[in-house]
Amino acid sequence: MKILLSIDDTDNLESRGTGEIASLIAAALQEQGWGSASFVTRHQLLVHPDIPYTSHNSAMCFVAEIEEGDLDQITAFAKDFLNHECAEGSDPGLCVAVLDRLASADDLIAFGQRAKLEVITMQEAFDLAGRLGVHLSAHGGTGQGVIGALAGAGLRLWGNDGRMKGCLEFSEPGSRLRVADLLDHPGVEAVRCVAGGVVRADDLVQVGEKPKTVLLDGVSVLLLSAVQGGGDGEAGCRANWQTLHRKQLRGY
Amino acid sequence: MWRNDQTGAKEFALGKESWAAAVCAALDCSGFAADVDEELVTDDERSCYNCRYRRWSASSFTCQASRS
Numbered sequence: 001m002k003i004l005l006s007i008d009d010t011d012n013l014e015s016r017g018t019g020e021i022a023s024l025i026a027a028a029l030q031e032q033g034w035g036s037a038s039f040v041t042r043h044q045l046l047v048h049p050d051i052p053y054t055s056h057n058s059a060m061c062f063v064a065e066i067e068e069g070d071l072d073q074i075t076a077f078a079k080d081f082l083n084h085e086c087a088e089g090s091d092p093g094l095c096v097a098v099l100d101r102l103a104s105a106d107d108l109i110a111f112g113q114r115a116k117l118e119v120i121t122m123q124e125a126f127d128l129a130g131r132l133g134v135h136l137s138a139h140g141g142t143g144q145g146v147i148g149a150l151a152g153a154g155l156r157l158w159g160n161d162g163r164m165k166g167c168l169e170f171s172e173p174g175s176r177l178r179v180a181d182l183l184d185h186p187g188v189e190a191v192r193c194v195a196g197g198v199v200r201a202d203d204l205v206q207v208g209e210k211p212k213t214v215l216l217d218g219v220s221v222l223l224l225s226a227v228q229g230g231g232d233g234e235a236g237c238r239a240n241w242q243t244l245h246r247k248q249l250r251g252y
Numbered sequence: 253m254w255r256n257d258q259t260g261a262k263e264f265a266l267g268k269e270s271w272a273a274a275v276c277a278a279l280d281c282s283g284f285a286a287d288v289d290e291e292l293v294t295d296d297e298r299s300c301y302n303c304r305y306r307r308w309s310a311s312s313f314t315c316q317a318s319r320s
């Protein structure tokens with residue numbers, strides 16, 4: 001069965017990031033033979049004076065395919081991991097949602113969307129988690145991270161929010177690759193032009209430093225922008241497209 | 253380039269889109285430390301916008317470096 005595992009508020013100014021904690025849990029899940037985990041996504045939540053985030057208020061989430069009998073072990077492992085690994089002064093929260101047991105996917109998605117726009121209370125998060133049949137737990141501090149953890153699961157389920165943690169690695173960094181080659185990467189499910197232009201399988205793409213995918217329509221999409229004038233290189237080898245810079249990915 | 257916000261924290265006065273100024277400010281700062289990769293927002297590695305001691309606000313960010 002498929003689960004969403006989402007965490008928030010595990011760090012302080014000096015500690016490792018919440019994304020790394022999520023990646024470590026995902027790796028452990030696979031090492032223990034409990035299942036397979038997808039890439040981790042980062043989801044930006046509301047930045048507001050009434051919300052006690054450390055520096056950016058983002059949640060981290062991944063999807064995992066697991067055996068039903070391993071769910072309790074995975075949840076217990078993640079709780080224990082957060083109890084021991086989270087930074088001093090942080091307010092960690094954990095959400096584990098089993099997709100085919102969700103009472104309402106729409107309500108979970110709506111909560112995630114609200115958390116990008118409004119200040120939400122912990123009680124609201126716990127109430128919704130109870131109604132939906134989702135695991136939600138606090139692991140130190142004020143426990144405020146439960147709001148972001150639940151929201152992160154909702155936004156990942158929505159499939160139109162967030163960018164991947166880490167970056168895509170290709171055999172030849174900085175090279176020009178065909179769109180078809182990019183689609184061979186296991187982390188790339190679609191390649192699209194950010195402005196809506198038509199991208200063809202044989203088009204050449206200038207791959208920038210640390211390219212990242214974003215979640216759109218439920219799939220991992222590598223966004224491209226057009227290269228003005230066809231880019232460098234001899235005719236026939238010029239790139240039509242380039243991957244986006246970090247500034248362009250900021251809104252995802 | 254800097255001002256105090258309502259809580260007295262040191263706030264970047266030029267908002268979230270002053271990329272060159274954020275680079276200049278970071279070059280002048282002995283407290284700069286790059287944030288984790290997933291929180292970097294510009295390819296200019298040394299930029300206040302990429303610093304782990306910046307705390308984003310609705311319109312800009314405050315600098316936490318002196319509190320670290």
